[in-house]
Amino acid sequence: MNSTWSVNPLSGAPPPGLDAGNASFDVLLGVFILFMGAKLGEEVARRLGQPAVVGELLGGFVVGPYALALVVPGETATILAEIGIVILLFTVGLEVRMDDLLAVGRPAVLTAVIAMILPVLAGVGIAVVAGEQPATAAFVGLALAATSIGITSRVLAGMGVLSLPFARVVLGAAVIDDVLALILIGLVSGTAAGDLSASTLLVAVAAIGLVAVGFAAARRARGLPREAFTWPLFADTPLVPAFIVMFALALVAAFVGLAAIIGAFVAGLIVAETEARDELEHEMRPLGSIFIPFFFAVTGAQLDLGALLDPRVALLAAVLAIVGVATKLVGGMIGSWSLGRWQSFSVGSGMVPRGEVGVVVATLGLSAGLLSATLFSAVLVAVLATTIAAPYLLAIGVPRAIAEAGGAEQRWPADTA
Amino acid sequence: MNSTWSVNPLSGAPPPGLDAGNASFDVLLGVFILFMGAKLGEEVARRLGQPAVVGELLGGFVVGPYALALVVPGETATILAEIGIVILLFTVGLEVRMDDLLAVGRPAVLTAVIAMILPVLAGVGIAVVAGEQPATAAFVGLALAATSIGITSRVLAGMGVLSLPFARVVLGAAVIDDVLALILIGLVSGTAAGDLSASTLLVAVAAIGLVAVGFAAARRARGLPREAFTWPLFADTPLVPAFIVMFALALVAAFVGLAAIIGAFVAGLIVAETEARDELEHEMRPLGSIFIPFFFAVTGAQLDLGALLDPRVALLAAVLAIVGVATKLVGGMIGSWSLGRWQSFSVGSGMVPRGEVGVVVATLGLSAGLLSATLFSAVLVAVLATTIAAPYLLAIGVPRAIAEAGGAEQRWPADTA
Numbered sequence: 001m002n003s004t005w006s007v008n009p010l011s012g013a014p015p016p017g018l019d020a021g022n023a024s025f026d027v028l029l030g031v032f033i034l035f036m037g038a039k040l041g042e043e044v045a046r047r048l049g050q051p052a053v054v055g056e057l058l059g060g061f062v063v064g065p066y067a068l069a070l071v072v073p074g075e076t077a078t079i080l081a082e083i084g085i086v087i088l089l090f091t092v093g094l095e096v097r098m099d100d101l102l103a104v105g106r107p108a109v110l111t112a113v114i115a116m117i118l119p120v121l122a123g124v125g126i127a128v129v130a131g132e133q134p135a136t137a138a139f140v141g142l143a144l145a146a147t148s149i150g151i152t153s154r155v156l157a158g159m160g161v162l163s164l165p166f167a168r169v170v171l172g173a174a175v176i177d178d179v180l181a182l183i184l185i186g187l188v189s190g191t192a193a194g195d196l197s198a199s200t201l202l203v204a205v206a207a208i209g210l211v212a213v214g215f216a217a218a219r220r221a222r223g224l225p226r227e228a229f230t231w232p233l234f235a236d237t238p239l240v241p242a243f244i245v246m247f248a249l250a251l252v253a254a255f256v257g258l259a260a261i262i263g264a265f266v267a268g269l270i271v272a273e274t275e276a277r278d279e280l281e282h283e284m285r286p287l288g289s290i291f292i293p294f295f296f297a298v299t300g301a302q303l304d305l306g307a308l309l310d311p312r313v314a315l316l317a318a319v320l321a322i323v324g325v326a327t328k329l330v331g332g333m334i335g336s337w338s339l340g341r342w343q344s345f346s347v348g349s350g351m352v353p354r355g356e357v358g359v360v361v362a363t364l365g366l367s368a369g370l371l372s373a374t375l376f377s378a379v380l381v382a383v384l385a386t387t388i389a390a391p392y393l394l395a396i397g398v399p400r401a402i403a404e405a406g407g408a409e410q411r412w413p414a415d416t417a
Numbered sequence: 418m419n420s421t422w423s424v425n426p427l428s429g430a431p432p433p434g435l436d437a438g439n440a441s442f443d444v445l446l447g448v449f450i451l452f453m454g455a456k457l458g459e460e461v462a463r464r465l466g467q468p469a470v471v472g473e474l475l476g477g478f479v480v481g482p483y484a485l486a487l488v489v490p491g492e493t494a495t496i497l498a499e500i501g502i503v504i505l506l507f508t509v510g511l512e513v514r515m516d517d518l519l520a521v522g523r524p525a526v527l528t529a530v531i532a533m534i535l536p537v538l539a540g541v542g543i544a545v546v547a548g549e550q551p552a553t554a555a556f557v558g559l560a561l562a563a564t565s566i567g568i569t570s571r572v573l574a575g576m577g578v579l580s581l582p583f584a585r586v587v588l589g590a591a592v593i594d595d596v597l598a599l600i601l602i603g604l605v606s607g608t609a610a611g612d613l614s615a616s617t618l619l620v621a622v623a624a625i626g627l628v629a630v631g632f633a634a635a636r637r638a639r640g641l642p643r644e645a646f647t648w649p650l651f652a653d654t655p656l657v658p659a660f661i662v663m664f665a666l667a668l669v670a671a672f673v674g675l676a677a678i679i680g681a682f683v684a685g686l687i688v689a690e691t692e693a694r695d696e697l698e699h700e701m702r703p704l705g706s707i708f709i710p711f712f713f714a715v716t717g718a719q720l721d722l723g724a725l726l727d728p729r730v731a732l733l734a735a736v737l738a739i740v741g742v743a744t745k746l747v748g749g750m751i752g753s754w755s756l757g758r759w760q761s762f763s764v765g766s767g768m769v770p771r772g773e774v775g776v777v778v779a780t781l782g783l784s785a786g787l788l789s790a791t792l793f794s795a796v797l798v799a800v801l802a803t804t805i806a807a808p809y810l811l812a813i814g815v816p817r818a819i820a821e822a823g824g825a826e827q828r829w830p831a832d833t834a
Contacts, residue, residue: 025671027496032664039651039661046650076493079444233463234456239706244456247449254442283703289657290704 030071031080031294034301037063037070038293041300051391053154056296057303057384064301073298081298082260084291085150089261090246091284092153092171093268094277095162098218101172101269104165107347108172111335115173115351116180119144119327126319127375136375138188139365143379144324146181148355149174150261150295151387155394156350166343166401169336170350171265178262179207181357186257189364206256214249214266224274238276239283245271259357299355303384307377316375320382325389328352342400349393358383447488448497448711451718454480454488455710458717468808470571473713474720474801481718490715498715499677501708502567506678507663508701509570509588510685511694512579515635518589518686521582524764525589528752532590532768533597536561536744543736544792553792555605556782560796561741563598565772566591567678567712568804572811573767583760583818586753587767588682595679596624598774603674606781623673631666631683641691655693656700662688676774716772720801724794733792737799742806745769759817766810775800 041059042052063070073081101108123141132140149171156167186200229238246267253263271280308314332348339347362379365371371379458476459469480487490498518525540558549557566588573584603617646655663684670680688697725731749765756764779796782788788796 023492024495024499025668027492028499028671028677029668031496031500032668035664036661039649039657042651043649052651074492075440075444076496078441079448079493082441082445083448232456232460234459234469237706239703240456243707244453247445247452251442251446251449254445260445286656286700286703287707289654290660 027074027076030074031077033063033071034060034073034077034297035290035293038297038300041297042293051155051395052158053151053296053391054388056293057300057388060297060300061303061305062300063297064303066301066304066306071301073301077294077298080291080294082295084288084293084295085261086246086250086264087284087288088150088153088292088295089265090268090271091281091288092149092157092162093265093270094272094281094284095157096168096171096269096272098215098269098273100163100168102215104168104172107169107336107338109176109335111169111173111332111347111351112176112180114335115147115328115331115348116145116177116184118331119324120184122323122327123320126323130316132375133370136365136370139361139368139370140320140375140379142181142184142188143358143361143365143383144320144327144354145184145361146354146357147174147177147328147351148259148353148357148387149265149350150355151353151390152350152394154292154296155391156398159394159398161398161402164343164402164405166336166339166346166405167350169339169347170332173332173335173347173351175211175262175265177351178259178357179204179211182207182257185357185361189368203257207258210253210256210258211262211266214263214270218266218270218273221270221273224276226274226276226279228274229276237283238280242267242271242276242280242284243287299384299387302359302380304377304380307381310374310377313374313378313381316378317381317385320378321385321389324354324382324386325352325393328386329393340401340404342397342404346394346397346401349390349397352393353387353390354383355387444491444493447491448494450480450488451477451490451494451714452707452710455714455717458714459710468572468812469575470568470713470808471805473710474717474805477714477717478720478722479717480714481720483718483721483723488718490718494711494715497708497711499712501705501710501712502678503663503667503681504701504705505567505570505709505712506682507685507688508698508705509566509574509579510682510687511689511698511701512574513585513588513686513689515632515686515690517580517585519632521585521589524586524753524755526593528586528590528749528764528768529593529597531752532564532745532748532765533562533594533601535748536741537601539740539744540737543740547733549792550787553782553787556778556785556787557737557792557796559598559601559605560775560778560782560800561737561744561771562601562778563771563774564591564594564745564768565676565770565774565804566682566767567772568770568807569767569811571709571713572808573815576811576815578815578819581760581819581822583753583756583763583822584767586756586764587749590749590752590764590768592628592679592682594768595676595774596621596628599624599674602774602778606785620674624675627670627673627675628679628683631680631687635683635687635690638687638690641693643691643693643696645691646693654700655697659684659688659693659697659701660704716801716804719776719797721794721797724798727791727794730791730795730798733795734798734802737795738802738806741771741799741803742769742810745803746810757818757821759814759821763811763814763818766807766814769810770804770807771800772804 037059038056041055045055046052065072120141123144124137127137127140156162161167183204229241235241246264249263249267250260254260328351329348332351333344336344336347362376366376454476455473458472462472463469478484482489537558540561541554544554544557573579578584600621646658652658663681666680666684667677671677745768746765749768750761753761753764779793783793
């Protein structure tokens with residue numbers, strides 16, 4: 001293998017000067033292993049009657065650095081994961097109508113606010129009881145603050161219930177939740193750095209402005225003909241222009257400090273109002289099949305179950321996980337109680353998963369010296385535990401919520417196709 | 418922007434310990450810029466009546482490090498490009514029937530052999546005339562040896578002529594060409610390193626074996642039902658299993674030292690014999706629309722036109738480019754002369770583009786100290802010039818080849834759908 005192996009003419013068009021071949025090959029192999037991990041995990045999970053997404057997460061864990069160590073997700077896997085979750089939220093946005101979302105504005109706001117206050121207070125309380133200083137406690141609370149809608153989106157889409165009112169409440173609340181989390185993170189990290197400037201306020205205004213502009217754009221996009229997308233010569237179908245809109249809004253959202261997926265969701269809302277919607281739903285599906293598994297596999301690969309061998313970490317993680325699940329669930333139920341018992345249970349369940357924001361906050365706390373390695377591991381495990389708990393809670397709540405809502409009759413007629 | 422910007426909660430699920438957010442954002446932005454460069458380049462090219470693929474290449478050049486320097490393709494862009502070209506060759510394989518390929522075996526072999534000997538001899542000759550030592554001359558010749566079928570594939574697929582005999586000859590010759598190039602590179606780099614071992618022979622045997630096994634597998638795959646792909650629970654459609662087969666064969670090909678795209682092409686041949694073929698052609702199209710532009714943009718971003726300001730580089734590049742185009746064209750025409758004048762002209766044109774293999778060989782020569790910086794730049798520009806020349810040659814030859822072949826009547830009936 002040696003001499004010729006080192007000149008492996010992989011067709012990757014490596015940048016000049018890069019020692020070509022092997023680097024590309026290793027990354028490609030890693031990408032393939034992650035994809036296989038996700039799909040084999042899904043297969044095992046489904047054959048055991050478990051949620052597909054739990055299988056993808058655990059498949060990522062198994063091939064990842066904390067188990068078999070077949071692959072350590074690097075830059076490329078992270079970006080594929082990012083594009084995957086952006087595509088997922090775009091397609092979720094495609095299935096939602098603006099008016100339906102605005103119609104649940106009140107319970108969505110209540111859900112977002114209450115389901116953020118409770119876990120933050122609980123996280124702070126636990127950390128204070130554990131003897132941590134206030135700044136540390138603030139980071140622990142903050143790590144439990146923000147819902148990550150990816151897993152819920154996938155489960156609800158898989159169950160075909162995105163058109164039910166409670167699903168709209170979850171989606172609306174997730175958008176508001178992200179804006180609130182952005183503001184909170186700005187406040188806390190600014191305070192921790194002793195540098196709470198007007199920029200925090202500016203970022204908050206920009207974030208709210210982006211969502212507002214997106215909603216306004218969706219209104220104006222209503223009934224736009226397919227040709228609004230296919231006028232460029234490079235566009236045989238609406239796919240590429242829509243992909244560009246999705247990608248651009250995701251980047252704008254990330255630029256103002258929001259999650260990229262919020263921009264993608266808003267892009268989906270906008271495109272959903274146009275005549276290109278059905279065709280795009282169809283064309284995005286293959287892209288989703290390939291990209292989305294990377295998000296769950298990469299997330300699962302971050303799960304450091306080995307850290308639980310330290311009893312202090314295990315105890316803290318267990319407490320934070322249980323409290324993290326309970327507070328979002330209860331907060332979400334209170335906020336959406338007007339929908340009925342099982343629908344509000346489903347809303348609460350849908351708000352349970354934390355993800356990237358929790359990981360980012362914990363990483364920030366670690367690098368600021370405010371979280372110990374023990375606390376960092378415990379927070380990470382707890383964050384990912386909420387992600388794994390959510391599909392099970394939804395599996396309990398959603399069928400009962402459907403029955404409670406009176407089954408398919410309650411769906412919006414435009415969305416049952 | 419500052420304090421909160423640094424905690425930008427991009428949803429990319431960064432690996433633990435990575436300073437989250439900005440790194441992901443910059444890479445995502447770079448990916449977006451490359452994609453936009455390719456698509457805007459295509460738009461301009463098509464509005465000017467030029468081949469789309471030239472626009473994508475030049476769009477990549479314009480945003481790339483040698484022009485506006487908006488983006489320097491890194492690991493992620495390289496991998497997206499690699500997956501793009503793998504998808505392209507897989508879909509080309511999907512459109513070809515094994516029997517049609519084997520039916521043109523004789524002209525394909527002749528084309529590959531003659532169209533490799535001529536440019537290698539010419540490259541060596543030019544370098545020797547320029548006063549270079551034999552080892553250096555061998556690298557220059559080798560850099561001009563191997564055809565890269567990506568651009569030709571895209572042009573032929575775009576013209577809808579993949580079912581014509583001359584297109585089959587190009588595809589078959591490209592496979593043989595890659596095996597020959599692999600053997601040549603092993604010989605030359607082994608000799609240069611003074612380490613010409615039995616492994617070179619082993620690699621050659623493995624490469625030929627892989628192609629032979631692939632062809633045999635395609636025969637056995639004939640008429641396999643759709644359920645051969647959709648039996649896993651994760652497979653709602655044949656897409657994900659076929660993607661896995663494609664990716665796995667691309668990796669195996671790269672592992673034995675062939676271009677990954679040869680594995681992908683063989684995977685396409687295999688799948689094309691099954692009943693999942695039509696559905697897969699349909700499902701791969703959105704993936705191709707998103708991934709393939711990265712290949713051409715990344716390739717274009719390597720084009721260092723600034724190097725041409727050095728008159729020595731410019732002269733050498735011009736000579737190598739002209740000779741590189743002429744020798745493949747003439748070699749291909751001689752090899753496939755039995756097809757008729759314009760069809761053999763189209764075969765020769767289709768063999769003209771060099772790509773990744775040329776870049777890899779030049780990079781190897783540079784790092785071995787056998788190519789000077791001047792010679793390296795000249796070879797790179799010449800390699801990419803052949804890539805840009807090919808679509809124009811095909812635009813001349815293919816319409817005449819169609820007429821010569823008697824138009825659509827000569828197409829295989831199974832492929833005109």
